[in-house]
Amino acid sequence: MDFLTLIQLLDSTVRLATPLLLACLAGLFSERAGIFDIGLEGKMLAAAFFSAAVAALSGSVWVGLLAGIGASVALSLLHGLASITFRGNQLISGVAINFLAAGLTVLIAQDWFSQGGRTPSLMGGARFEPVSLPFAEALSAVPFLGPVYSELISGHSVLVYLAFATVPMTWWLLYRTRFGLRLRAVGENPAAVDTAGVSVIGLRYAAVIICGVLCGIAGAYLSTALQAGFVKDMSAGRGFIALAALIFAKWRPWYALWATLLFGLFGALETRPDVIQSLIGIKVQGQLLAALPYIMTVIILAGFVGKAIPPRAGGEPYVKER
Amino acid sequence: MDVMPKWAEVVLVPLISLILAAILSALVILAIGEDPVEAVNLMITGALGSTYGWGYTLYYATNFLFTGLAVSVAFHAGLFNIGGEGQAMLGGLGVALACLLIPWPHWTLALIGATLAAGLFGAAWAAIPAFLQAKRGSHIVITTIMFNFIAAGLLNYVLVNLMRPAGSMDPATARFPETVHLPTLHDILGTVGISFSKAAPANVTFLIAVVACVLVWLLLWRTWLGYEIRSYGKSEAAAKYAGISPVAITMIAMLISGALAGMMAINNVMGEAERLVLNAVEGAGFIGIAVALMGRSHPFGVFLAAILFGFLYQGGAELALWTSIPRELIVVIQALVILFTGALDNMVRMPLERLFLMMRRGDA
Numbered sequence: 102m103d104f105l106t107l108i109q110l111l112d113s114t115v116r117l118a119t120p121l122l123l124a125c126l127a128g129l130f131s132e133r134a135g136i137f138d139i140g141l142e143g144k145m146l147a148a149a150f151f152s153a154a155v156a157a158l159s160g161s162v163w164v165g166l167l168a169g170i171g172a173s174v175a176l177s178l179l180h181g182l183a184s185i186t187f188r189g190n191q192l193i194s195g196v197a198i199n200f201l202a203a204g205l206t207v208l209i210a211q212d213w214f215s216q217g218g219r220t221p222s223l224m225g226g227a228r229f230e231p232v233s234l235p236f237a238e239a240l241s242a243v244p245f246l247g248p249v250y251s252e253l254i255s256g257h258s259v260l261v262y263l264a265f266a267t268v269p270m271t272w273w274l275l276y277r278t279r280f281g282l283r284l285r286a287v288g289e290n291p292a293a294v295d296t297a298g299v300s301v302i303g304l305r306y307a308a309v310i311i312c313g314v315l316c317g318i319a320g321a322y323l324s325t326a327l328q329a330g331f332v333k334d335m336s337a338g339r340g341f342i343a344l345a346a347l348i349f350a351k352w353r354p355w356y357a358l359w360a361t362l363l364f365g366l367f368g369a370l371e372t373r374p375d376v377i378q379s380l381i382g383i384k385v386q387g388q389l390l391a392a393l394p395y396i397m398t399v400i401i402l403a404g405f406v407g408k409a410i411p412p413r414a415g416g417e418p419y420v421k422e423r
Numbered sequence: 424m425d426v427m428p429k430w431a432e433v434v435l436v437p438l439i440s441l442i443l444a445a446i447l448s449a450l451v452i453l454a455i456g457e458d459p460v461e462a463v464n465l466m467i468t469g470a471l472g473s474t475y476g477w478g479y480t481l482y483y484a485t486n487f488l489f490t491g492l493a494v495s496v497a498f499h500a501g502l503f504n505i506g507g508e509g510q511a512m513l514g515g516l517g518v519a520l521a522c523l524l525i526p527w528p529h530w531t532l533a534l535i536g537a538t539l540a541a542g543l544f545g546a547a548w549a550a551i552p553a554f555l556q557a558k559r560g561s562h563i564v565i566t567t568i569m570f571n572f573i574a575a576g577l578l579n580y581v582l583v584n585l586m587r588p589a590g591s592m593d594p595a596t597a598r599f600p601e602t603v604h605l606p607t608l609h610d611i612l613g614t615v616g617i618s619f620s621k622a623a624p625a626n627v628t629f630l631i632a633v634v635a636c637v638l639v640w641l642l643l644w645r646t647w648l649g650y651e652i653r654s655y656g657k658s659e660a661a662a663k664y665a666g667i668s669p670v671a672i673t674m675i676a677m678l679i680s681g682a683l684a685g686m687m688a689i690n691n692v693m694g695e696a697e698r699l700v701l702n703a704v705e706g707a708g709f710i711g712i713a714v715a716l717m718g719r720s721h722p723f724g725v726f727l728a729a730i731l732f733g734f735l736y737q738g739g740a741e742l743a744l745w746t747s748i749p750r751e752l753i754v755v756i757q758a759l760v761i762l763f764t765g766a767l768d769n770m771v772r773m774p775l776e777r778l779f780l781m782m783r784r785g786d787a
Contacts (some may be wrong), residue, residue, distance in 0.1 A: 187773075191769075198762075205755055341572065399561075
């Protein structure tokens with residue numbers, strides 16, 4: 102494998118890891134506050150549709166992005182209503198949200214565009230175009246670092262840079278602010294937070310809304326940057342891979358970055374079987390690569406290789422008076 | 424302690440949830456510019472207006488009976504088995520292997536063999552998440568989700584690389600031999616002189632699913648094991664104190680659940696397609712969740728809910744055929760049913776409880 106192939110591989114790794122990273126951080130906020138969220142997939146899908154649809158209708162990708170975030174936050178609030186206000190089963194609510202998004206996106210797409218559940222192809226300002234970083238062109242001649250800068254680091258859509266910037270921001274918010282401390286506490290011991298006079302419900306709703314915003318960006322990235330338009334079920338299990346990455350990352354922001362990059366690399370390798378063959382000399386089945394994130398997560402969950410301990414109050418509705 | 428009378432708990436709460444889901448579904452149909460009343464009429468004629476419609480309704484219902492029972496048994500043990508989809512995929516693999524590798528002399532023997540294989544494969548696929556939950560405390564919801572995806576990868580690999588007949592491009596097994604063909608309702612009812620559509624895929628498996636309902640009811644409410652499963656589901660601490668082993672109950676409940684989900688394959692793989700295709704399960708494993716929630720995890724409730732979803736599925740297909748409403752409407756209805764009967768249960772329950780409390784005070 103030559104240097105240029107490696108750069109290409111890493112380049113598509115970054116592109117495929119971006120939606121996973123955003124969704125993974127989304128889940129991190131929610132689950133750190135004690136709200137399990139298996140509805141990441143549905144929220145991404147809804148955001149993917151609404152951002153593509155509104156971008157197609159308005160011609161502006163930024164308006165589309167806002168619409169996508171709006172749709173995702175709406176589903177988040179539904180999840181909050183079910184699991185925080187009405188103290189329902191968070192897992193069942195997540196399942197319902199996934200189906201709701203899978204059905205409604207196609208239904209509305211058919212009603213709006215009559216193209217068999219897809220949106221028209223996005224062009225021009227309705228898409229996130231790659232951003233050329235300064236001097237990318239000029240530096241590309243520099244050996245080694247030139248291609249790395251101009252091919253790998255430069256030339257992604259603005260959402261990719263946003264996703265990567267979200268990692269330190271999440272870390273800072275969770276570990277260096279009062280809000281973050283309370284958010285983590287509410288996922289471990291909500292009664293203590295309540296005793297301190299801080300609203301458990303308020304904190305959990307805040308976490309769920311942040312989760313919605315990040316999922317919304319992830320979905321918008323899928324349909325307006327990674328691809329040019331929405332197609333039915335386009336999230337294709339990414340929400341669940343993000344969930345797997347979250348467990349893999351043990352609910353920590355920096356680990357989430359590495360986990361999603363790793364799963365992104367698997368995704369990139371899936372499309373390049375020749376690279377693996379030349380690298381390790383044996384043919385690896387594409388199906389195995391596709392299943393690898395899930396298999397690795399099960400192994401981590403089993404606790405044979407490092408133990409993943411979820412937030413203690415995760416999945417349990419908080420009842421004030423006992 | 425019980426605020427509401429039993430009938431309200433068993434009938435009223437699910438009914439109100441269902442009505443809420445129906446109202447929202449009607450609004451969705453209105454919003455996309457179609458007439459809900461006409462849509463319901465079309466669904467009823469399409470799904471129940473002919474023996475052809477009934478044949479499809481009952482065929483779908485058979486799938487949902489198995490997956491609904493699977494989710495229910497796990498629910499009774501306090502476990503949420505979201506992996507019915509993967510377990511049913513593996514069940515299909517079991518059926519395909521049994522039908523293709525063993526030269527069955529008669530369909531009755533093949534049915535027994537295939538049912539065992541389907542149950543075994545389904546149970547095996549549930550066994551690993553169950554073991555990890557019981558022994559290592561890994562959350563069963565996450566592991567079963569992961570196992571759905573792993574099952575899809577495994578099935579894809581097996582169909583493309585191992586079981587695909589030479590020269591075929593289709594990721595599917597060869598057709599099963601003629602001897603393992605299961606009698607359809609047309610064949611069965613024909614013997615007693617009732618004419619039933621020949622084209623519809625409903626088959627003898629429906630009767631097996633009904634028997635499975637009765638057996639699950641007997642297991643849960645008439646045996647020691649069922650008592651242990653239910654007590655473990657109600658209170659793990661109390662069950663432990665009573666000498667019930669959490670590991671054993673988790674394993675047994677999940678094995679039964681996985682076997683039931685796997686057995687769905689005798690309907691769709693052996694009864695209908697007569698070969699194993701990639702997307703044989705078609706989401707029936709997930710519909711089992713809606714069916715179990717709506718049926719309050721009781722076999723009789725599951726039976727009614729499965730018929731309802733069978734009706735929705737066949738009716739939805741008819742709608743897609745005759746109107747511009749896509750099939751995905753059913754997915755929306757399914758989501759609303761799960762939402763209202765599952766996640767938003769308290770939203771319906773809390774006001775009702777208040778109402779009943781007020782009525783009780785009025786009496787006193």
